Amino acid sequence: MKHFLLSTVFLAATTLVFAQEKERKSPHVTAESKEIKVVYGQPSKKGRVIFGTLEPFGKVWRTGADEATQITFSKDVVFGGKAVKAGTYTLFSIPDAKTWTVILNGKLGQWGAYDYEKNKGEDVVAVKVPRQALSTPVEKLTFTLPGNAVVFEWDDTKVSVPVK
Numbered sequence: 001m002k003h004f005l006l007s008t009v010f011l012a013a014t015t016l017v018f019a020q021e022k023e024r025k026s027p028h029v030t031a032e033s034k035e036i037k038v039v040y041g042q043p044s045k046k047g048r049v050i051f052g053t054l055e056p057f058g059k060v061w062r063t064g065a066d067e068a069t070q071i072t073f074s075k076d077v078v079f080g081g082k083a084v085k086a087g088t089y090t091l092f093s094i095p096d097a098k099t100w101t102v103i104l105n106g107k108l109g110q111w112g113a114y115d116y117e118k119n120k121g122e123d124v125v126a127v128k129v130p131r132q133a134l135s136t137p138v139e140k141l142t143f144t145l146p147g148n149a150v151v152f153e154w155d156d157t158k159v160s161v162p163v164k
Contacts, residue, residue: 026065033145037072041065045139050155051095060113063093068110078164080127089124099128100159132158
């Protein structure tokens, strides 16, 4: 009976892991520089209006697709003016028409932003940065690491967080 119970628990856990892997709707991409690495699901615009509609203003977003985006710093940094220790964090954002809040959270392995409220106490920093309007829409969410910032663009929006 004990072996049956253990086997059932193992099978259920394995099924859940594989189910999540199969539910990925977007490709997963890595943006990497010498000291920063971002791993994210890369959704596409597909003719949709993204911010303010698909991703509502004022609501926490995983800043990607599927699993929440992860960002790793290989050394201590100043992220948007706030000190952050070297390590790996989950990156969330709160979109707004003019100013975005970009959040680093210490709880890893989150699927989307569904459990953000219960893990909110593990926020490391939250920084406000201006939204920049793009004249040409970007089809796929794209992170870049130009050396002094973490930048992401999608649809008609560009967000840049300074990093020192």
